[in-house]
Amino acid sequence: MDIDSRGLTAKEAYKLLIGSIIPRPIAWISTQSADGIGNLAPVSFFTCVGRKPPKVSLTIQPKSDGLSPKDSFLNIRDTGEFVTNLATLPQIMPLHRSAVEFEPDVDEFDAVGVEKEPSVLITPPRVKGAPVALECKVDKIFSAPDGLHHVVWGEVVSFHVRDDIYINGRIDFGALAPVGRLAAEYTVVDNAFVPPLPDEVMARRTGQRMERIDHLGDEYSAVDNSDWSASGAVAE
Template sequence: MIIDTGDLPEAAAYKLLIGSILPRPIAWVSSVSPSGIANIAPISFFTAVGRRPPMISISLQPRSDGLTLKDTFGNIRDTGEFAVNIATTPQSDAVHRSAYEFEPHEDEFELLGLEKAPCDVISAPRIAASPISYECRVNRIIPVSATENVVWGEIVRFHIRDDLYLENGRIDTAALSPLGRLAAEYTHIENVFTTPLPDETLAALDGARMRRLDGLDSAFSPINTPLWSPSGSTRPAAP
């Protein structure tokens, strides 16, 4: 299959991107409005940009109507600050529910039952249960279209849970239990290896489907359900 992107609809391009860039790390972004209303959103278009200064990027699409800018972007643009919290598998349901499209006047920490932790130098709160958080100041905002923007954030503080910080300045990644984003689902990252792997291991993995942790059939996809939405913003039930 060869697809020419010249006439590719936006929704189709999005599906191809999220279905092929796998797994994606999740920036669980906390921000605050100029009036003091806290917001949380999971952003899976997220990566490192540079080391000196330490810099990350997040890309923000519009709300499900395809036109309205997300509260997260408005807060970041208006305050110049945000926090990125690293999510773990035990937090996966809260992460997913934080994608729901709440009203701008609603404090999402309260709605999701998440505890706030203060940041040192920015006004936005951190998610207290997150094992790693970054306090970020906006370095630049790069418009991609009228409704999509890339934000570069300079990390001014790292918050790392003590047991994860090793003496030589490394993160104990095997103890982190990181959560990854697939197309419309999540993955628990639990395997680690160096190459080369034994031939029999490679043979067993070649063509194998992923193992599901939720007990559903291996061919299940939420895309085939009536409540699916690309961003996860559709609410299956009240949080």
Template sequence: MIIDPSTQNAAENYKLLIGSILPRPIAWVSTLSEARVANLAPISFFTAVGRKPPMISISLQPRSDGVTLKDTFVNIRDTGEFVVNVVNLDLAHAMHRSAFEFSSDVDEFTAIGLEKAQSAVVRPPRVKQSPIAMECKVERIIPIGDQGEHVVFGEVLRFQIRDELYLDRGRIDTGALQAIGRLAAEYTLVQNAFTTPVDEQILSSLSRKRLGRLDGHEDGYSPIDSKSWSASGATL
């Protein structure tokens, strides 16, 4: 199958991207509006882009109407600050609920029932339960294409790391983190690790084997047609 993305609309290309680039790390972004209303949103177009200074990027699309800019982007653009909170398994459902498109005057920490913690050097609060938070200031914002999308580059001013996760020589105990990532319509738990080469017997036993499920649904299930999938339909 060869597909020319220029013959498809944005939604069709989006489906191919999110089904091919996986698992994607989730930036659970907290911001403050100019009116000091706290906002939370999960962003899975997210990666590290620099080391000195440490730099991350997040890409933001409009709301589900395809036109209105997301509160996360507006707040970042207007205040120049944001926090990236790392999501682990304990926080997965709260993170998913924060994808709901709340009104701009709603404090999403309060709506979801999450406790705020004060950041060290930026104004937006961080998620207190998050194991790692990165306090960022905007380095630059780049508009992408003609669909109202933007890439935000942020310099990490402070890392806030739960003490037991910080190891000798400045490492993170990734084995204890229980980080989750985004697939296409679902999430995945990071729960195994390996180095190469992998034993041939293991490779053979896993060849074409489908992933396991933690939620009890049958193999092949997808929430893509349910209200719990999209940002605009995430149930509370």
């Protein structure tokens, strides 16, 4: 199948992108409005873009109406600060619920049942219980001509790493159970390897469907269900 991207709508291109670029790490972004209202948002168009100084990148789209800027972006723009909290399995339910488009006057920490942890160098709080959190100050904001799609570069001014996973200047990722995105579903990273793998492992794994760890069978595929919607799954 060859698909000419020039003929795709934004929605059609988005579906192909999120199914092609997998797994995507999730930046669980905590911000605070100028009025002191806390906000949480999972952002999976996320990566690192520098190391000296350390920087991360967030791509933030408009709300589901396609017209309004997300509260998290407004907070980042107005205050110049945000925290990137690591998304892990123990906090998957509040992370998932934080994708709901709450009203701007709702403190989303309270709404999803997450406690705040004070940051050290910036005002927005961290997520209590997140094993890693990066305090960030805005470095640059790149906005698309439509004024609704934005890329934010943030300089990491402070790393918070849970004591038991900080070893020899590194992070023991094997103890974290990080969660990522597969299209609009989730995955938990629960295995690691260094190639080459044994032949029997390669033979067993090649062509094998992904294991599901929810109540759905291994043969289930969300893309076969035209009515399925990740957005609907987090409706308030």
